Each structure stands twice: as structure tokens, then as C-alpha cells.
Amino acid sequence: MSAEYVARRFAVFLLVVWAAASLNFLIPRLSPYNPIRQKLIQTTAQGQMRQGDIDAITRFYEVRFGLDQPLWKQYLRYLGDTARFNFGYSLSDFPTKALDKILTALPWSLGLVGGATVLAFALGTLIGALLAWPNTSKIFQFATPPLLALSAIPYYLLGLFLIFLLAYIIRLFPLGGSYGLDSLPELNFAYLLQAIRHSMLPALSIVLSALGFWALGMRGMLISVLREDYLNLAEAKGLRTPRIFLRYALQNALLPQTTSLALSLGQVVSGAILVEVVFSYPGVGSVLFQAIRTFDYFVIYGVVFMVILSIGVATLIIDFSYPLLDPRISYRKT
Numbered sequence: 001m002s003a004e005y006v007a008r009r010f011a012v013f014l015l016v017v018w019a020a021a022s023l024n025f026l027i028p029r030l031s032p033y034n035p036i037r038q039k040l041i042q043t044t045a046q047g048q049m050r051q052g053d054i055d056a057i058t059r060f061y062e063v064r065f066g067l068d069q070p071l072w073k074q075y076l077r078y079l080g081d082t083a084r085f086n087f088g089y090s091l092s093d094f095p096t097k098a099l100d101k102i103l104t105a106l107p108w109s110l111g112l113v114g115g116a117t118v119l120a121f122a123l124g125t126l127i128g129a130l131l132a133w134p135n136t137s138k139i140f141q142f143a144t145p146p147l148l149a150l151s152a153i154p155y156y157l158l159g160l161f162l163i164f165l166l167a168y169i170i171r172l173f174p175l176g177g178s179y180g181l182d183s184l185p186e187l188n189f190a191y192l193l194q195a196i197r198h199s200m201l202p203a204l205s206i207v208l209s210a211l212g213f214w215a216l217g218m219r220g221m222l223i224s225v226l227r228e229d230y231l232n233l234a235e236a237k238g239l240r241t242p243r244i245f246l247r248y249a250l251q252n253a254l255l256p257q258t259t260s261l262a263l264s265l266g267q268v269v270s271g272a273i274l275v276e277v278v279f280s281y282p283g284v285g286s287v288l289f290q291a292i293r294t295f296d297y298f299v300i301y302g303v304v305f306m307v308i309l310s311i312g313v314a315t316l317i318i319d320f321s322y323p324l325l326d327p328r329i330s331y332r333k334t
Contacts, residue, residue, distance in 0.1 A: 020308040044278025087302035092294040109283035116206035134223035152213025156274035159205035176280035221253040262318035
């Protein structure tokens with residue numbers, strides 16, 4: 001891989017992040033609603049302040065956050081703050097910073113959605129490959145209809161069903177939350193077991209829903225690979241079936257799956273919004289849901305930018321990893 005290609009790809013990465021961040025700045029400003037005024041109106045409706053205070057407080061906070069300045073000045077300030085990961089203060093939890101709220105919830109989403117995505121990818125890819133492999137057991141032929149059904153069910157609906165069956169009827173898992181109400185977050189083995197137990201149901205809903213997607217995608221890719229001449233050559237050379245399956249068929253069909261995995265992992269930082277809301281799980285998805293409900297624009301900015309950045313980094317890493325996954329791919333000039 002040449003240094004020129006690395007520099008060019010990194011420049012494209014910076015350009016994409018800049019363009020997406022610019023849209024993140026401009027699109028909310030197309031709305032006719034003032035986020036500070038909307039938050040104050042919501043507070044007034046709850047009886048926490050008088051109607052006459054809204055205009056004065058709105059002007060004060062517009063000056064405080066620089067929203068009274070021309071749009072180009074706000075844009076330059078936004079770019080500088082975003083480059084330092086300074087997304088401002090949360091409007092709903094002032095004076096808590098938006099980044100602090102995101103970083104508090106991020107480990108929960110990384111553990112839940114990241115672990116569930118990798119597990120669903122591994123199981124789905126293996127099952128899909130076995131579905132397409134001609135020498136596999138006939139039992140796998142009956143797996144296609146259930147996988148099709150699982151891929152069509154949204155994970156939040158599957159989560160509601162799992163809550164009813166495994167938490168309400170069988171009482172095998174807790175109904176929701178991330179740890180017991182009678183315990184406090186602390187770094188010890190007992191708390192870790194509680195956190196794992198509370199994450200089982202939301203993780204299971206994500207894994208079961210994504211399993212069909214990964215399995216059916218891998219099945220289609222492996223069917224196309226089975227027609228290649230190098231598989232016939234491997235069989236003619238007398239190689240063992242497991243080696244042909246793993247080394248020649250599975251590895252060559254894995255490239256599109258790996259690309260999809262990178263994009264899926266890039267979206268992990270946004271959490272599984274509806275799953276986290278259904279299970280009252282304190283991840284980034286719940287933070288984003290609450291921010292949308294309370295017009296907390298600065299938290300929304302932060303979450304969206306983190307998603308943009310993570311998808312860009314994941315795409316960049318997988319682009320550099322292609323030659324390692326498939327030796328036929330080379331970025332060197334010929």
C-alpha cells in the first residue's frame with residue numbers, strides 16, 4: 001500500500017467528515033423553531049417559570065451560546081468546537097456538557113450493541129455459509145424460513161415479545177434497566193454479573209433480528225463463489241473438505257460481509273435507540289431519544305457527529321484491511 005494512496009484516502013475521509021458535519025450544522029437551522037425557546041416553553045408548561053420570562057431568558061442564552069451572531073460566525077465557531085469535541089451544554093441538563101452525557105452512556109452502547117453485532121455476524125455468517133455449502137447436513141435446509149422470518153421482524157418488536165415471554169411469564173431475566181435497583185454502579189464482579197444479566201434480553205433481541213440478515217447475505221455470496229474454478233481445482237487436488245470450505249469458499253465470500261460489519265460497527269456509538277428505550281437501557285440511544293423529546297439540540301449534534309466520525313473511521317480501516325482479507329486486492333500502481 002503506497003503512501004500516496006494512504007494520504008489520498010485520509011484526505012477523502014477528512015472531506016467526508018467535514019461535509020457531514022456541515023450538514024449536521026445546517027439542517028437543524030432550517031427548522032423555524034428556536035431550541036432554547038422550545039425548552040423554555042416546555043418548562044413553562046410544567047409550571048416552573050412565568051410566561052413573561054421566556055423572551056428575556058431566550059435573549060440571554062442566545063448571547064451566551066453565540067446564537068445571536070451571523071450564521072457564518074456560528075459555523076466557524078461550530079467547526080472549531082467540533083474539532084475539539086466541544087458540543088456545548090445540554091439544554092435539558094444545564095450545566096452538564098453534551099459530551100459528558102454521551103461519554104457516560106457510550107460504554108453501555110458499546111458493550112450491548114457492539115457485542116451483539118459481532119456475535120450476530122459470527123453466527124449468521126457461519127450459518128449462512130453452511131446453508132449454501134452442498135456437503136452440509138440437511139438439517140440446515142429447514143433453517144431458511146425461520147431466518148427469513150427473523151430478518152423481517154424489527155428488533156424492538158422482538159424485544160417486546162422477549163420481555164413478555166422471558167421476563168414476565170418465565171421470569172428468567174429482569175424486565176429492564178442495566179442493574180438492580182438495590183445496587184450502585186461499582187467496579188466489582190457482582191455488579192458485572194448484574195450488568196450482564198440485565199443486558200441479555202436486549203442483546204438477544206438484536207442478535208436474533210440481525211441473524212437472518214447476516215445468514216441470508218452470506219448464503220447468497222457463497223452460492224456465487226461455488227461456481228468459481230478455483231474450488232473445482234481445490235477438489236481436484238484432493239484437499240480436505242473443511243479446508244476447501246474455510247480457506248477457499250468462506251474466505252472469498254467474506255469480503256462483502258466484512259464491509260457491512262464495518263458499517264454496522266460504525267453505527268454502534270448511536271446505540272440501538274428503540275431497543276434501549278424498550279428495555280430502559282442507559283445507552284446512547286436512550287440519550288438521543290430523550291434529547292429529541294426535550295429539544296436538546298446540542299446533545300443531538302454530539303451524537304450525530306460521533307456517528308459520522310465512527311462510520312468514517314470504520315470505512316477507512318476496512319478499506320486499508322482489504323489487501324489483508326483478499327491478497328488479490330492491491331493498491332499499488334502497476
